Amino acid sequence: xxxxxxxxxGPRETAPDIASPARPFRKVFWVLVRLAxxxxxxxxxxxxxxIDVRALSRPFTAWPIALVAVxxxxxxxxxxxxxxxxxxxxxxxxxxxxxxxQLTLVSFFFAQFLPGxxxxxxxxxxxxxxxxxxxxxxxxxxxxxxxxxxxxxxxxMPWLFAPAFLxxxxxxxxxxxxxxxxxxxxxxxxxxxxxxxxxxxxxxxIARAVFGFLPGTQWPVEVIRTVASYRHNLGTVIVAFVxxxxxxxxxxxxxxxxxxxLNPAGLDLKMCLIVPLGFVANSLPFTPGGLGVGETAFNAxxxxxxxxxxAEALLCWRVWTALVRLxxxxxxxxxxxxxxxxxxxxxxxxxxxxx
Numbered sequence: 001x002x003x004x005x006x007x008x009x010g011p012r013e014t015a016p017d018i019a020s021p022a023r024p025f026r027k028v029f030w031v032l033v034r035l036a037x038x039x040x041x042x043x044x045x046x047x048x049x050x051i052d053v054r055a056l057s058r059p060f061t062a063w064p065i066a067l068v069a070v071x072x073x074x075x076x077x078x079x080x081x082x083x084x085x086x087x088x089x090x091x092x093x094x095x096x097x098x099x100x101x102q103l104t105l106v107s108f109f110f111a112q113f114l115p116g117x118x119x120x121x122x123x124x125x126x127x128x129x130x131x132x133x134x135x136x137x138x139x140x141x142x143x144x145x146x147x148x149x150x151x152x153x154x155x156x157m158p159w160l161f162a163p164a165f166l167x168x169x170x171x172x173x174x175x176x177x178x179x180x181x182x183x184x185x186x187x188x189x190x191x192x193x194x195x196x197x198x199x200x201x202x203x204x205x206i207a208r209a210v211f212g213f214l215p216g217t218q219w220p221v222e223v224i225r226t227v228a229s230y231r232h233n234l235g236t237v238i239v240a241f242v243x244x245x246x247x248x249x250x251x252x253x254x255x256x257x258x259x260x261x262l263n264p265a266g267l268d269l270k271m272c273l274i275v276p277l278g279f280v281a282n283s284l285p286f287t288p289g290g291l292g293v294g295e296t297a298f299n300a301x302x303x304x305x306x307x308x309x310x311a312e313a314l315l316c317w318r319v320w321t322a323l324v325r326l327x328x329x330x331x332x333x334x335x336x337x338x339x340x341x342x343x344x345x346x347x348x349x350x351x352x353x354x355x
Contacts, residue, residue, distance in 0.1 A: 062261045069257050069320045072250045077324065079247040080104050083240045084124075084146050090233040091138055091226070093340050095128075102331045103127055103339065108321075109328025121147055127336045137219060141226040148189055149237070151283065153244035154276045155186035157252075160245075161272040168270065174304045178277055196227040248276060251317075258316035263309045274301040278310065 078101060085100040095103075107124035121143055129139040158179055162169060169175055195203045207220035230237055255275045259266050278301050282294030295311035302310030 065257050065261055069254045070323055072254050073324045076247045076250040077104050079243050083243045087142050087146050099339050102336050105328035106332050109325045128339050137222040138226045141223045149240050150244050152189045153248055154280050155182045157276040158273045196224050197231045200228045258313040262312050266309050270305040274305050
């Protein structure tokens, strides 16, 4: 499974400089471009008959299943909050689980509007880092690391189910290519993590060589050092990965419920392979919340599996998640204070007092 996010209720951080007048215009322009792309993709899916618009009322009418789906999504958010909280403990910045849950809900709300499913991390980073200037690089790194673990689990999940579908995989070239691509991406993430852990000096030299032309060239080294600090806390990383697998499994179940509501005859165990890959595509930062891109990807993946209704199932998932995202709006309007509690404040003060 990337920071700023404006707060209307909490205290605001003074900007270090005045933004140029053209910058807000560029932001609005690119938001409109992404929304246009999403609209074109959804219109194409609807006009081509790949989405049955009339079926989209079923997520509301099948309310018992909708309640189960919303409950599963809330548990998924709780698990993501637990993972986020755990990853900060080795840095001496413990986040209370309640605060982490609020942060995750706010990021879940913003993910609906910012590019890609990971776009909500910008809001979470704003709240987490605004009062800890001396440790922002660590906070940003851990937040990105948290997202990387979530993405890694999504890429690995299809391989956990692959042994049950060996004949189908051997007979479907497109699926083999997708699985190999997922394995390659997962291997790249794992290799980068292991390089930071066990080849830190070499990794730092490579980072300086690659990013040396950029201003503030210390940030790649700081990122590597923060990740390397988990060398003595591998148990925490493993637990975070297990939590990610469980959380993503709940998303898989919600998608199964969506297919059951829209087209019970379309249920198939092959969804265990293709749904995680669809959520990877939904995370790509092309349109707000992956809207349109995710639907197109799910439709293509369902077609590869010989199934139908992938785009409709994802839209059903969006309807259910929208109800949970409203909770994030509540915490956003209230503002979130003291993310790291007294321990975080004491740690920041101690670091600031050091010569």
